[in-house]
Amino acid sequence: MFIDVKQLFEAEGQVIPFTHDLDMSSVELWGTAPFDRPIHLVGKIYNRAGIVCCEYEAQMDYNLMCGRCLERVRRAENYRFEHVLVRELNEEDNGDFIVLSGNLLDLDDLATSDILLELPSVVYCREDCKGLCPKCGTNLNEKDCGCVLKQPDPRLAILSEFFKES
Numbered sequence: 604m605f606i607d608v609k610q611l612f613e614a615e616g617q618v619i620p621f622t623h624d625l626d627m628s629s630v631e632l633w634g635t636a637p638f639d640r641p642i643h644l645v646g647k648i649y650n651r652a653g654i655v656c657c658e659y660e661a662q663m664d665y666n667l668m669c670g671r672c673l674e675r676v677r678r679a680e681n682y683r684f685e686h687v688l689v690r691e692l693n694e695e696d697n698g699d700f701i702v703l704s705g706n707l708l709d710l711d712d713l714a715t716s717d718i719l720l721e722l723p724s725v726v727y728c729r730e731d732c733k734g735l736c737p738k739c740g741t742n743l744n745e746k747d748c749g750c751v752l753k754q755p756d757p758r759l760a761i762l763s764e765f766f767k768e769s
Contacts, residue, residue, distance in 0.1 A: 612690065619647060620647045626641050642661050664680070669726060674744075690702070
């Protein structure tokens with residue numbers, strides 16, 4: 604969705620409200636497509652005291668794999684974003700501003716970048732997730748596999764013989 608912001612740069616006090624459903628179903632993260640439903644954006648672009656700002660809220664739910672047991676985890680989130688829009692920069696590139704080319708703001712591109720940067724890199728199905736057995740791959744949240752995981756370091760095997768003789 605493109606929004607024409609030319610009138611905002613020319614007249615103080617102007618406001619452009621917007622609502623938009625952003626489709627990110629084609630975005631792939633860590634081997635999965637986490638966005639199977641549209642992301643609802645609600646916000647406004649306004650000029651206050653000659654500064655043009657875009658602020659919006661993204662209401663979404665996504666599903667990723669648990670970082671320990673690899674089960675699917677669905678989360679609902681609300682993120683708030685705010686940006687200052689400029690036509691050009693007077694100094695070196697600064698990440699604090701969104702530089703517009705022309706008079707159009709590409710809301711889809713801006714929101715996609717914001718959302719991807721805000722998502723957690725690791726999600727857990729629950730705080731006390733036990734994960735997978737490193738030996739057999741059983742999900743330890745569902746059952747105990749009985750694998751013996753504590754094996755002595757073979758370099759220290761000579762010490763166990765020393766303690767057996769005592």
